[in-house]
Amino acid sequence: MRSGPLDELSALCLACGACCDGTLFTHAELDADESARLGARLRMLPLSSERPAFAQPCSAHDGAGCTLYEQRPSVCSRYRCELYKACEAKTAKVDASIALVRRIKVLAARVREKLGSDDTPRSLWQRVATLGSTTSAELAARDPDLAMDIAELALRVKRDLGVAPDGKLPGSSP
Numbered sequence: 001m002r003s004g005p006l007d008e009l010s011a012l013c014l015a016c017g018a019c020c021d022g023t024l025f026t027h028a029e030l031d032a033d034e035s036a037r038l039g040a041r042l043r044m045l046p047l048s049s050e051r052p053a054f055a056q057p058c059s060a061h062d063g064a065g066c067t068l069y070e071q072r073p074s075v076c077s078r079y080r081c082e083l084y085k086a087c088e089a090k091t092a093k094v095d096a097s098i099a100l101v102r103r104i105k106v107l108a109a110r111v112r113e114k115l116g117s118d119d120t121p122r123s124l125w126q127r128v129a130t131l132g133s134t135t136s137a138e139l140a141a142r143d144p145d146l147a148m149d150i151a152e153l154a155l156r157v158k159r160d161l162g163v164a165p166d167g168k169l170p171g172s173s174p
């Protein structure tokens with residue numbers, strides 16, 4: 001998330017939060033210094049790989065923005081979704097982009113509520129991508145509104161945010 005001290009694009013991320021709240025990603029990696037500095041304030045995952053990582057939904061996201069903004073990890077400050085990049089490059093308008101992320105937020109909230117909790121450590125986007133490709137006919141018969149929300153959410157995340165359902169917040173240091 002790139003919301004913070006006000007610049008023109010802050011409003012976009014403040015209206016969104018999808019790269020922090022578990023909609024798009026499952027986890028993000030830290031370097032060793034950040035882990036020591038921020039580990040107590042983030043929901044750290046058990047150390048199973050070379051790099052320390054924290055889980056999403058991020059414990060520093062309060063529903064409106066990042067409560068660690070000035071000290072946030074470098075992976076967060078580097079990350080930009082495709083929509084953010086387009087606004088930055090002025091190939092998309094910020095106002096119209098805010099409308100897009102607001103729609104994604106509404107859809108994500110509805111889908112999350114209907115799907116309920118999940119025992120597996122998947123982002124909402126990973127769950128939606130799986131459901132959309134494997135059980136769409138059965139889902140459409142059982143709950144057509146949910147099926148439509150899932151289809152629209154999948155389309156918008158792919159098309160507007162340009163994020164693949166891989167789980168990890170991209171951009172960790174090499």
Ligand code: SF4
Nearest residue numbers: 013016017018019081
């Ligand atoms: S997904 Fe994009 S628009 Fe949304 S908070 Fe993250 S960088 Fe900002």
Ligand code: SF4
Nearest residue numbers: 020058060061066076
């Ligand atoms: S530390 Fe801040 S910017 Fe990074 S994932 Fe958490 S809420 Fe988002």
